[in-house]
Every structure is written in structure tokens, then in C-alpha cells.
Amino acid sequence: MQDQLKLDNFICFAVYTASHALNRVYKPLLETLGLTYPQYLAMVSLWEQDGQTVGGLGEKLFLESSTLTPLLKRLETAGYVRRERSREDERVVVIRLSEEGIRLKEKAIGIPGCIAAASGRDAVDLTRLQAEIVALREALNRSVV
Amino acid sequence: MQDQLKLDNFICFAVYTASHALNRVYKPLLETLGLTYPQYLAMVSLWEQDGQTVGGLGEKLFLESSTLTPLLKRLETAGYVRRERSREDERVVVIRLSEEGIRLKEKAIGIPGCIAAASGRDAVDLTRLQAEIVALREALNRSVV
DNA sequence: CGTTTTTATATCGCGCACGATTTATTATCG
DNA sequence: CGATAATAAATCGTGCGCGATATAAAAACG
Numbered sequence: 001m002q003d004q005l006k007l008d009n010f011i012c013f014a015v016y017t018a019s020h021a022l023n024r025v026y027k028p029l030l031e032t033l034g035l036t037y038p039q040y041l042a043m044v045s046l047w048e049q050d051g052q053t054v055g056g057l058g059e060k061l062f063l064e065s066s067t068l069t070p071l072l073k074r075l076e077t078a079g080y081v082r083r084e085r086s087r088e089d090e091r092v093v094v095i096r097l098s099e100e101g102i103r104l105k106e107k108a109i110g111i112p113g114c115i116a117a118a119s120g121r122d123a124v125d126l127t128r129l130q131a132e133i134v135a136l137r138e139a140l141n142r143s144v145v
Numbered sequence: 146m147q148d149q150l151k152l153d154n155f156i157c158f159a160v161y162t163a164s165h166a167l168n169r170v171y172k173p174l175l176e177t178l179g180l181t182y183p184q185y186l187a188m189v190s191l192w193e194q195d196g197q198t199v200g201g202l203g204e205k206l207f208l209e210s211s212t213l214t215p216l217l218k219r220l221e222t223a224g225y226v227r228r229e230r231s232r233e234d235e236r237v238v239v240i241r242l243s244e245e246g247i248r249l250k251e252k253a254i255g256i257p258g259c260i261a262a263a264s265g266r267d268a269v270d271l272t273r274l275q276a277e278i279v280a281l282r283e284a285l286n287r288s289v290v
Numbered sequence: 291c292g293t294t295t296t297t298a299t300a301t302c303g304c305g306c307a308c309g310a311t312t313t314a315t316t317a318t319c320g
Numbered sequence: 321c322g323a324t325a326a327t328a329a330a331t332c333g334t335g336c337g338c339g340a341t342a343t344a345a346a347a348a349c350g
Contacts (some may be wrong), residue, residue: 005191007205011271012167012260016186017207019164020337021285022157023181027338036308041161044152055328060152067307076331077236086220091328109150115157115305118288119281129281132274133159135314136264140166143263165307169341172308183295200298210299212337219335236345 015133025118029111033104039075042068046081046103047105053086054136080104083116160278170263174256178249184220185253187213191226191242192250198231199238225249 007013026037035043038061045060046052052060058068072095075081080101084093116126152158164168171182180188183206190205197205203213218241220226225246231237261271 003206006193007186008279009272009275010189010257011264011275011278012171012182013186014275014282015160015164015167016182017284018285019160020207021282021289022160022290023337024283026157037161038307041152041158044150047150048152053328054330055244062165063306064308066309066331071306072191074240085329089316089328093329105150111343112150112155118285119156120284120288121281127154129277130154130159133156133163133278134153136266136274137159137163137166137264139161140170140263143265144166144169181335198298201301208336209338211301211339214300216336230299234298234346236300274309 011136015136022115025115026111029114033107034078038063038067038071040111041073042071043080043104043108046095046101047108050097051094054095057095062107075101156281160281167260170260171256174259178252179223183208183212183216185256187216187220188225188246188249188253191240191246192253196239196241199240202240220246 023037023067027041030037030040033040041061042057043059054065054068054072057063057072058065061068072083076083080098082096082098084094084096086094116123117128121129168182171185175182175185178185186206187202190202199210199213199217202208202217203210206213217226217228221228224243227241227243229239229241231239261268264271265273
């Protein structure tokens with residue numbers, strides 16, 4: 001049990017460093033789109049469903065408004081989205097893709113394939129691993145609440 | 146192939162959100178030690194091997210000096226480590242645990258068990274998943290270089 | 291042996307990421 | 321209806337995390 005406190009045996013360390021490794025693979029690909037990695041995730045979510053609220057995006061991306069508000073302002077400055085207060089409920093801010101934001105999707109379509117290639121795994125294997133990691137995330141989120 | 150650009154099918158998104166979920170589980174545990182999560186990882190590495198250089202730590206933790214230098218200064222301010230320039234090579238900074246830093250290990254010993262419990266998996270299963278994620282990280286790191 | 295190159299760390303600027311708080315709006319309750 | 325509570329974003333302060341650059345020391349070279 002000596003190795004209880006060895007870094008290489010930490011699932012957390014594996015996830016932490018894998019996350020950084022993914023970021024490093026993504027960075028050069030996303031630079032061509034003028035996006036950071038979290039900005040890219042927000043765009044992907046908006047391509048799936050346009051007109052989401054800040055809170056709705058936060059729930060999907062597991063991010064707080066304190067993270068999203070400045071991020072979305074940068075996306076607005078970049079010209080990819082518009083931020084509009086809802087008329088029905090003035091507390092809510094709705095995020096809508098601009099024309100340029102919609103067009104960006106075409107340039108982004110190839111990225112997941114690049115990542116899959118870099119991972120050196122086939123699609124089936126990746127899907128299985130991805131499901132396992134999601135299950136881990138869900139178990140952890142349940143334990144906090 | 147419509148779902149090529151769906152967030153839930155992204156391995157990167159799974160890892161990204163799992164990493165945040167782990168951080169949320171760790172946070173309250175680490176607060177009792179007065180450490181952040183990256184600081185904790187640095188301490189674990191030092192408990193394994195005291196007297197590492199900034200560069201050596203960076204290689205183990207996959208972090209740059211621009212991240213580590215301020216982090217280690219904060220650990221020094223907290224009284225857990227000392228930063229000393231090597232006499233043989235004045236470019237190198239060696240990090241040594243203080244008495245308090247050494248003692249902290251006892252308080253940290255139970256944390257991995259808490260995380261394992263929160264994950265809801267047995268040790269064997271966690272080890273297997275951890276190895277898979279490490280393999281993913283290594284494949285990604287190879288593809289960048 | 292002096293110049294150039296390499297190496298190790300530090301500094302700077304930017305963008306997350308979060309907890310705590312603030313502000314504005316809506317909902318609830320007596 | 322008016323006071324209170326709840327909700328949605330925004331703001332603020334702190335700590336990563338990295339690329340680019342700076343600084344200083346050591347190594348390599350002619």
C-alpha cells in the first residue's frame with residue numbers, strides 16, 4: 001500500500017494530464033478558426049441548438065456564468081454570436097449565432113476526425129472509452145451535488 | 146454522420162468535464178490542507194521524491210516553468226517547500242519539502258480513498274480505466290511532439 | 291579565451307474557472 | 321398590492337496554464 005500516494009496511480013492525474021494533452025492537440029487546429037478550446041465547445045453546443053441562454057449553455061458545458069459571460073463576450077467581439085436580453089424575461093440573455101458563426105461550422109467539421117486520428121484508436125474503441133469517462137464524471141457529480 | 150459535431154460524442158468533452166468534476170470533488174478535501182489541486186499534485190510528486198528541480202517537476206506534471214514558478218512560490222509562502230538555487234549549476238532551482246511539508250503527507254494519505262469512493266468503482270476497475278486514459282494521453286502526446 | 295549557443299528559470303499577457311458578491315428582474319406570499 | 325424571496329447574469333479576486341520573451345548561467349565553439 002506504499003503506492004497509495006504515487007502520482008502514476010492517480011486516476012485524477014491521468015484525467016488532468018489527458019485533458020491538457022487534448023488541449024495541446026486542439027490548439028493548432030482551433031487557431032485556424034480563431035477559437036480557444038472552451039470557446040469551441042460553446043460553439044459546438046450552439047451549432048447543435050442555437051438561441052440558448054447563458055444558464056442553459058452553462059448546464060450543458062458544466063460552467064458558471066462567471067466563466068461564460070466573459071467567454072461569450074469574446075465570441076461576440078469575434079463576430080460569431082450576438083448576446084440579446086430576452087423580452088419575456090429581462091433577466092435572461094439569449095445567445096444567437098451570427099452568419100459568420102453559422103459558416104464557421106463548415107470549417108470545424110473536420111476537427112473531431114483529426115483528434116480521433118491523433119488518439120490512434122478506432123471509432124468503436126473511442127466511443128467505448130468516452131462512455132466510460134462520462135460514467136465516471138456522472139458518478140463524481142452525483143457524489144458532490 | 147450528423148452527430149459528428151455533437152458535444153456528447155466528443156471524447157475531449159468527456160475528459161474536459163470529468164477533469165472539472167474531479168476538481169470539484171477534490172476541492173473541499175484539499176481545503177483542509179490549504180492546497181489547490183495543482184499544488185497537491187506537486188506535493189505528491191515531492192513526497193515521492195524530494196529535492197526535484199523545477200524542470201524535473203514540470204516533466205512529471207506536464208507543466209511549464211511559467212505555471213510552476215508562481216505555484217511553487219505560493220507553496221513556499223505557505224511554508225510547505227523551500228526553493229534553493231543549486232550550487233553546482235546556478236541556473237537550476239531545487240525544491241525541498243519543509244518539515245511542515247513532510248508532515249502534510251499524513252493528512253493527505255486518505256484523499257485517494259475518498260476519490261475512489263466518490264467514483265463508485267472498485268480498485269481494479271479504476272486501475273484499468275486509469276491505464277486506458279494514460280494510454281490515450283501518451284498517444285496524443287506522441288502525435289504532437 | 292572570448293564569442294556564440296544552449297539551457298533553466300522567471301516574467302508577462304491573455305483566457306479560462308470558480309466562489310463570493312452584486313445588480314436587476316421576476317415570482318411569491320401575506 | 322407591497323414587501324420579500326428567488327432567479328439570471330454580471331462583476332471581482334485568485335489561481336492556474338500556456339506561448340512568447342527575458343535573464344542569467346553554463347556549454348560549445350573557433
